[in-house]
Amino acid sequence: MAEPLLTLTGAATSYGQSQVLWDIDLAVPAGGAVALIGRNGVGKTTLLKTIIGAQRLTAGRMTFQGCDVSALGPHQRARAGIGYVPQGRHIFPHLTVRENLETGLSALAGRGGGAMKAGVPDHIFDLFPKLAQIINRKGGVLSGGEQQQLAIGRALAGQPSLLLLDEPTEGIQPSVVQQIEDALRRIRADLGVTVLIVEQYLDFAWSFADSYRVMQRGRIIRAGSTREETAAEVAHLVNI
Amino acid sequence: ADTVKVGVLQSLTGTMAISEVTVKNAEILAIDEINASGGVLGKKVEAVVEDGGSDPAIFAQKATKLVQDGGVVTVFGGWTSASRKAMLPVFQKLKSLLWYPVQFEGNECSPNIMYSGAQPNQQILPALQWAVEKGYKSYFLIGSDYVFPRTANLILKKHIDADKLKVAGEEYVPLGGTDFSAVIAKVQAAKPDIIFSTLNGDSNVSFFKQMAAAGLPSAKLPVMSFSIGEQEAVAMGPSLVEGSYAAWNYFQSLDGAANKKFVAAYQAKFGAGAAVTDPMVHGYVDVYAWKAAVEKAGSFDPEKVRAAAVALDYLDTAMGKVKFAANQSLVQTGYIGQLDPTGQFKIIWQSKGTIDPDPYDPLVFPGKKCPAS
Amino acid sequence: MAEWPLIAGQIFNGFSVASLYVLAALGLALSFGLMRVINMAHGEMLMLGGYLAYLTLQVVPGPLGILVAMPVAFLGAAAVGAVLETTLIKRLSARPLDTLLATWGVSLILQQAARNIFGAIGVDVRAPQWLSHAYTVQSGLLEGLTIPATRLFILAVAFAVMGALSLLLARTRIGLLVRAVNQDRGMAAAAGINVRAVDLSVFCLGTGIAGLAGVVLALLGPVTPNVGQSYVVPAFLVVVLGGLGSLKGTAIASLIVGLFSALVQILVDVSLAQVLLLLFVIGFIQFRPQGVVAVRSRALDA
Amino acid sequence: MNAQAPASHIGTTAPASNLLLAVDGVTVDFDGFKALNGFSLTLDRGTLRVLIGPNGAGKSTLCDTIIGRVRATSGRVIFKGQDITHLPEHEIVRRGICRKFQTPGVLPGLSVLDNLMIAARRDRRWWSSFRHGVAAEEKARVADILETIGLADRAAAPAGQLAHGEKQWLEIGMVVATRADLLLLDEPTAGMGPAETSQTAALIRRLVGQHTVLVIDHDMSFLEQLDARVTVMHQGQFLKEGSVAAIRADADVAAVYLGRAKENTHHG
Amino acid sequence: MDMSLRKNTPLSGPLAGITFGRSLAVPLAVVALGVLAPWLVSAYELNLLARFLAMALLAMGLVLVWGQGGVLSLGQGVFFGLGGYAIAMHMKLAALADGDLPDFMVWSGLDALPWWWVPFKSPLVAILGVVLVPGALAALFSWAVFRRRVGGVYFALITQALALAFATLLISQQPSTGGFNGLTDFQTVMGVDLGTPAAVHGLYWLTLALVVGVFVALRALMASRYGLLLRAIRDGENRIRFLGYDPTPFKVVAFTIGAVLAGLAGALFTLHAGVVSPALVGVVPSIEMVIWVAVGGRNSLAGAIAGTLAVNLAKDGVSSAFPDLWLYALGLVFVLVVTLLPGGLAGLVTDAGAAGWGKRLKTLIIGEAK
Numbered sequence A: 001m002a003e004p005l006l007t008l009t010g011a012a013t014s015y016g017q018s019q020v021l022w023d024i025d026l027a028v029p030a031g032g033a034v035a036l037i038g039r040n041g042v043g044k045t046t047l048l049k050t051i052i053g054a055q056r057l058t059a060g061r062m063t064f065q066g067c068d069v070s071a072l073g074p075h076q077r078a079r080a081g082i083g084y085v086p087q088g089r090h091i092f093p094h095l096t097v098r099e100n101l102e103t104g105l106s107a108l109a110g111r112g113g114g115a116m117k118a119g120v121p122d123h124i125f126d127l128f129p130k131l132a133q134i135i136n137r138k139g140g141v142l143s144g145g146e147q148q149q150l151a152i153g154r155a156l157a158g159q160p161s162l163l164l165l166d167e168p169t170e171g172i173q174p175s176v177v178q179q180i181e182d183a184l185r186r187i188r189a190d191l192g193v194t195v196l197i198v199e200q201y202l203d204f205a206w207s208f209a210d211s212y213r214v215m216q217r218g219r220i221i222r223a224g225s226t227r228e229e230t231a232a233e234v235a236h237l238v239n240i
Numbered sequence B: 001a002d003t004v005k006v007g008v009l010q011s012l013t014g015t016m017a018i019s020e021v022t023v024k025n026a027e028i029l030a031i032d033e034i035n036a037s038g039g040v041l042g043k044k045v046e047a048v049v050e051d052g053g054s055d056p057a058i059f060a061q062k063a064t065k066l067v068q069d070g071g072v073v074t075v076f077g078g079w080t081s082a083s084r085k086a087m088l089p090v091f092q093k094l095k096s097l098l099w100y101p102v103q104f105e106g107n108e109c110s111p112n113i114m115y116s117g118a119q120p121n122q123q124i125l126p127a128l129q130w131a132v133e134k135g136y137k138s139y140f141l142i143g144s145d146y147v148f149p150r151t152a153n154l155i156l157k158k159h160i161d162a163d164k165l166k167v168a169g170e171e172y173v174p175l176g177g178t179d180f181s182a183v184i185a186k187v188q189a190a191k192p193d194i195i196f197s198t199l200n201g202d203s204n205v206s207f208f209k210q211m212a213a214a215g216l217p218s219a220k221l222p223v224m225s226f227s228i229g230e231q232e233a234v235a236m237g238p239s240l241v242e243g244s245y246a247a248w249n250y251f252q253s254l255d256g257a258a259n260k261k262f263v264a265a266y267q268a269k270f271g272a273g274a275a276v277t278d279p280m281v282h283g284y285v286d287v288y289a290w291k292a293a294v295e296k297a298g299s300f301d302p303e304k305v306r307a308a309a310v311a312l313d314y315l316d317t318a319m320g321k322v323k324f325a326a327n328q329s330l331v332q333t334g335y336i337g338q339l340d341p342t343g344q345f346k347i348i349w350q351s352k353g354t355i356d357p358d359p360y361d362p363l364v365f366p367g368k369k370c371p372a373s
Numbered sequence C: 001m002a003e004w005p006l007i008a009g010q011i012f013n014g015f016s017v018a019s020l021y022v023l024a025a026l027g028l029a030l031s032f033g034l035m036r037v038i039n040m041a042h043g044e045m046l047m048l049g050g051y052l053a054y055l056t057l058q059v060v061p062g063p064l065g066i067l068v069a070m071p072v073a074f075l076g077a078a079a080v081g082a083v084l085e086t087t088l089i090k091r092l093s094a095r096p097l098d099t100l101l102a103t104w105g106v107s108l109i110l111q112q113a114a115r116n117i118f119g120a121i122g123v124d125v126r127a128p129q130w131l132s133h134a135y136t137v138q139s140g141l142l143e144g145l146t147i148p149a150t151r152l153f154i155l156a157v158a159f160a161v162m163g164a165l166s167l168l169l170a171r172t173r174i175g176l177l178v179r180a181v182n183q184d185r186g187m188a189a190a191a192g193i194n195v196r197a198v199d200l201s202v203f204c205l206g207t208g209i210a211g212l213a214g215v216v217l218a219l220l221g222p223v224t225p226n227v228g229q230s231y232v233v234p235a236f237l238v239v240v241l242g243g244l245g246s247l248k249g250t251a252i253a254s255l256i257v258g259l260f261s262a263l264v265q266i267l268v269d270v271s272l273a274q275v276l277l278l279l280f281v282i283g284f285i286q287f288r289p290q291g292v293v294a295v296r297s298r299a300l301d302a
Numbered sequence D: 001m002n003a004q005a006p007a008s009h010i011g012t013t014a015p016a017s018n019l020l021l022a023v024d025g026v027t028v029d030f031d032g033f034k035a036l037n038g039f040s041l042t043l044d045r046g047t048l049r050v051l052i053g054p055n056g057a058g059k060s061t062l063c064d065t066i067i068g069r070v071r072a073t074s075g076r077v078i079f080k081g082q083d084i085t086h087l088p089e090h091e092i093v094r095r096g097i098c099r100k101f102q103t104p105g106v107l108p109g110l111s112v113l114d115n116l117m118i119a120a121r122r123d124r125r126w127w128s129s130f131r132h133g134v135a136a137e138e139k140a141r142v143a144d145i146l147e148t149i150g151l152a153d154r155a156a157a158p159a160g161q162l163a164h165g166e167k168q169w170l171e172i173g174m175v176v177a178t179r180a181d182l183l184l185l186d187e188p189t190a191g192m193g194p195a196e197t198s199q200t201a202a203l204i205r206r207l208v209g210q211h212t213v214l215v216i217d218h219d220m221s222f223l224e225q226l227d228a229r230v231t232v233m234h235q236g237q238f239l240k241e242g243s244v245a246a247i248r249a250d251a252d253v254a255a256v257y258l259g260r261a262k263e264n265t266h267h268g
Numbered sequence E: 001m002d003m004s005l006r007k008n009t010p011l012s013g014p015l016a017g018i019t020f021g022r023s024l025a026v027p028l029a030v031v032a033l034g035v036l037a038p039w040l041v042s043a044y045e046l047n048l049l050a051r052f053l054a055m056a057l058l059a060m061g062l063v064l065v066w067g068q069g070g071v072l073s074l075g076q077g078v079f080f081g082l083g084g085y086a087i088a089m090h091m092k093l094a095a096l097a098d099g100d101l102p103d104f105m106v107w108s109g110l111d112a113l114p115w116w117w118v119p120f121k122s123p124l125v126a127i128l129g130v131v132l133v134p135g136a137l138a139a140l141f142s143w144a145v146f147r148r149r150v151g152g153v154y155f156a157l158i159t160q161a162l163a164l165a166f167a168t169l170l171i172s173q174q175p176s177t178g179g180f181n182g183l184t185d186f187q188t189v190m191g192v193d194l195g196t197p198a199a200v201h202g203l204y205w206l207t208l209a210l211v212v213g214v215f216v217a218l219r220a221l222m223a224s225r226y227g228l229l230l231r232a233i234r235d236g237e238n239r240i241r242f243l244g245y246d247p248t249p250f251k252v253v254a255f256t257i258g259a260v261l262a263g264l265a266g267a268l269f270t271l272h273a274g275v276v277s278p279a280l281v282g283v284v285p286s287i288e289m290v291i292w293v294a295v296g297g298r299n300s301l302a303g304a305i306a307g308t309l310a311v312n313l314a315k316d317g318v319s320s321a322f323p324d325l326w327l328y329a330l331g332l333v334f335v336l337v338v339t340l341l342p343g344g345l346a347g348l349v350t351d352a353g354a355a356g357w358g359k360r361l362k363t364l365i366i367g368e369a370k
């Protein structure tokens, strides 16, 4: 198989004095979908933050598309092609939906001038038609579900090759959850985007991802394929 | 020991530093000269310099420090009346003597202070006398908002009224104020013959610039200033204030060997272009007067020095013949100068002889007295 | 009535003072509204602009010197702003009260530096001949009303700067990026925005405008080490009144402050006008606590 | 027309003995956009009500209006027979309503324990804050809640350092600690795993009776565990009300909210 | 469970912050040294110490207002001034024969005592005025601002404008305030001759006692539920509202206490310095007051005292010898303390603080480490 799109080797990080991640080894193959599962507080979000560069590695290293990116800042990693949808809807509250999406275009800087000028790609509105309806409303006044769609749309505007998703369906109405799930599948299929997703619901994780990683207390304690094992077989690791 | 300590207490920091540092320089110059020529009563004079920080409370604190802990026999210093007022109780309590070098509003007569700066009747009133002689009828009074301008204007108003002339307006701006648009509008509405200005420091620049911009340069509407000296004029760009008037007891352009010698000595030490102003000369004269008084008394004791100082004869100084009167203020001459393009004043008028200092204007404060003799 | 020229004059003066406040406050409003940075050394950027104008006029005397001085002062102040931002402000992001205090320390240092370099007493910047006249109404109701050309010039500069700035923010991506960074730095970076570059540009733009303001202030007043101090407190009040650094709010607030001061000065002196202005501001926030232009948000701690 | 309870039932003079809250024809207009449009709702004492509806239906806005964070353009909110529509927020809370926000609102610089202590305090008037003692009853309750929300071993940690899910728990704990009569829980399980979700459901069921609880959530399996009456809202208006089963079977609800996948076992 | 809960929590008693035993020895020794100071230092140094201790009262107030409440006031000079003027007005009147006017009123052209001066003839009114006038103004002002939910930087800027306006007002109302000169030349207070050593020592000890008393009282207050709520409001004012608390009175109380302490400080300072003037109340002195606290540590009462003494002693020593250097030093101290040492001197004392300092120093030298 080809070289993984993203690798972490011996990665560790901490908030101030308290270490949160220990010795993380992770490889995400290009075109793949990896689900990161684990109880509350085990460090899933922290791991994604480390990958986007919002948390610094205190040990280990990270490569993306074969290059060592350990020393790069978040915006450089975004420009290299990592898109990030954080937990808790971090949209820009005083920017309109359109402007929020346009901020995502910044990740295109240095990747051919035309793409940024062309504006927000249409396929985002195909994936999330609601966004087109509320295009001029301020992000801060949107409902939770609207904000989540916006956050994903913004990440896609930067045309990432790797998309980091932190519990994207949290707080979303069932029919939109469906849409988001469909959208994510289409993102993988049509755009060829690689996905690393944090998800607490094993059913969805299993139906969406090819492989999983279980985290416990800041470590990856188990890795496997969702095709070879059933969700029930790993559930005990998550639910204790 | 064969040294005697004196205090030099001026603002070296804060808003007043700009003016007071020059006075400090002049005082130190005098002390150095005295030491070079053998000191006082055979002792070298050691200057203990302290910073008043442009804050009256610090002046009081430092005055205490100098006299109580520093062992100085006398102190030269102060500029604002606020600093003098704050130091006054200290000198009274510690029975020491302060030499104060700046023109002020009078209304004070402490045995522990030697007032060499002009009393109102030695600066303000001569200026009014000159203006009346010139035929100006309508006066607009502008000042920075503090004690000297307000008291000076109080005196001016009484005298203008008494002379049956007109006060066209009276306006104050906060110290350091820079916006004169409203004041100038009021001046334009009042159409005075002359402006009497007790504006201080930076505000003068704004005032003259905005007057010129509004079509009222000094040539059109004369201004008589009581706080613009050579230093300020040079800094403001003399062309801005060219033709305007000032009243002082000293101008750098004064004739006389003593003045030539003083200016040369000062410029030798502080740069060829350094401007010399009235308060600086008063500070310089104070030190020499102190020396003369000490020698006359044969003692450094403040009480004896004070007694000797008021009994001295006329001294020949850079500002002409001066002496301390019985009320411890300086008997001196009033001059009016007109600014020329180089920042020097052309002396266009002077009082008839020296003027005896009078802290209490008889028109404004009838009944209060502290006579010169 | 003899009062009319005075009242009309004061209304004009209100606009004129407002134009000074706009110029002094715009930079503050930018860095405050967009970065939450209160730059207490802003006044010293005005001062710097004044000194740069003085230096420029030494090199380029003549009628056009002042026009050369404006870009020079803009760039010079922006450069100092860049140094300030990279050495200090960036270390204090998200601590607005601390930036306020630290920049006050900077302001002390810059004032003292100016004192040591240029002397405590200040330098002279003179309006060129083509600005040294006044228009006077010769007849009619407003007979006697005088409008100085310098003040018209400053008014024009204020309008030009406002216009250029709103165009810049509206027509280029910089405005968008700046707002995004302000609202959520971490997320902005993750979206690919170079937050450091944005911070730096905004701050430099703000100090640059202050430098420009310093040039025109020098036409009306002195250039001294503490010239900035006399403008910075009212400029802060403008920012408070204007509401979170919106340009429109800053402009309206400047006008309110300018007209208020000018009109009450018909009745009271400058000192009292200053006190009344503060009372007015406190009264004003009883009705519009968010300032002239309010920003709404659902966030719990916006 | 959509009011599920006739407005005439609601009045400040004669509150029905069992009636705790009545939202009476409330409209909230944001610059022309009506987030709530003549919406009415009544809650009886000691009951549990579930509120669902599409994203943007106005559920959070309803909570905002009840708690005073957003002011009704028209209509009234009656609580315990009194009109609270225009009271300041803290006054409304003191009358016995507490709300959990959709994004956790804990006090980041304070310890978990202090967060709870502040919430548990009965007397919230400023002049009574100068004493030091803490009522034994409050202390016991906080200890109890700490156990329940599983944060006992993190009691001294600053709340800002908790993970998202832990913050959710803490905020639920804070709401419970206030002992308010009416608890508004806006998406209490967002970010929780299935195990925690079940625990939350159990906790809420225990609270009912002593408290009146309004739960908003999108997780149908969670709502099933709650097994309460469900009100569905849509575009700021009342759409349907009924049991969980009835709602799941409803075609209108499916159309605007559930979507095609009724068989979906987790969120919907 | 309950036991472990109570350990190390601020809720466990009024003196929870103070650990008894060994650590009490240091403060006791310091206080003892303070009590003996009149015999240890010169009269001038004692006067300096007395002034600075008076200022420390104000600084401790800022710890409550700024450190605990997160409310930065750039207008403490106003309240300092009000306290100072209240006592100074009394002393001016006390020195006069019946019917006489203070000198500055006479030469400002006033012929009757302004009505608001009259009550200050009474020493009781003056003493009450020292705390009530600043307290009432602060309560009114802060209530007007806080109730409209204006805070943070806005509040800081408004207080700065307040300082400017107050100083301007004092100066411009010369006939009744003494203007730029302020009030000075006091002889007696409450019938005691201020010049006698007994009066000087007595006033010094009074100041010291107040510093100690206020220290203990504020410490207890910060450990009380009020202190906790104040910190909670600093953290999330809106969150607190939705827990049923009205943040406004808490902030108003803190600001008022800060103002009362400033007023007290101003009165004592005026007694020690023998002068009160607008130079003490304006924008710059008000910011300098914040520097004392920033240097000492905004969350530490002891730090605030230490910071006040340190900055003012340095000012006294350095500014005369190196006037130019002093301003650079002051500016630099401010920049460095705020950026590298947000906990101030107090932060240095704790081990964690020292480690943090080392780290920040490293960051400064080597570069970003976030």
Ligand SMILES: Nc1ncnc2c1ncn2[C@@H]1O[C@H](COP(=O)(O)OP(=O)(O)OP(=O)(O)O)[C@@H](O)[C@H]1O
Residues within 6 Å of the ligand: A015, A018, A020, A038, A039, A040, A041, A042, A043, A044, A045, A046, A047, A087, D160, D161, D162, D163, D164, D165, D166, D191
């Ligand atoms: N800013 C922070 N400072 C200190 N500790 C933190 C911070 N953010 C998170 N932590 C701690 O790091 C650990 C991991 O947190 P993280 O947010 O990565 O968990 P998570 O697996 O994403 O949990 P959840 O499922 O609840 O979102 C937790 O114990 C949390 O308390």
Ligand SMILES: Nc1ncnc2c1ncn2[C@@H]1O[C@H](COP(=O)(O)OP(=O)(O)OP(=O)(O)O)[C@@H](O)[C@H]1O
Residues within 6 Å of the ligand: A137, A141, A142, A143, A144, A145, A146, A171, A173, C296, C297, C298, D030, D033, D034, D035, D053, D054, D055, D056, D057, D058, D059, D060, D061, D062, D102
């Ligand atoms: N302050 C505001 N200004 C303008 N529009 C607003 C404001 N607050 C909310 N809205 C709009 O009102 C609608 C209802 O929002 P609300 O948050 O109540 O929805 P919700 O039902 O809670 O949705 P979700 O389930 O996604 O949380 C949304 O479309 C939102 O954009």
Ligand SMILES: NC(N)=O
Residues within 6 Å of the ligand: B079, B080, B081, B082, B102, B103, B104, B105, B148
């Ligand atoms: N004495 C003066 N000029 O204040």
Ligand SMILES: [Mg+2]
Residues within 6 Å of the ligand: A044, A045, A046, A087, A166, D163, D164, D165
């Ligand atoms: Mg998480």
Ligand SMILES: [Mg+2]
Residues within 6 Å of the ligand: A143, A144, D059, D060, D061, D102, D186
């Ligand atoms: Mg909601």
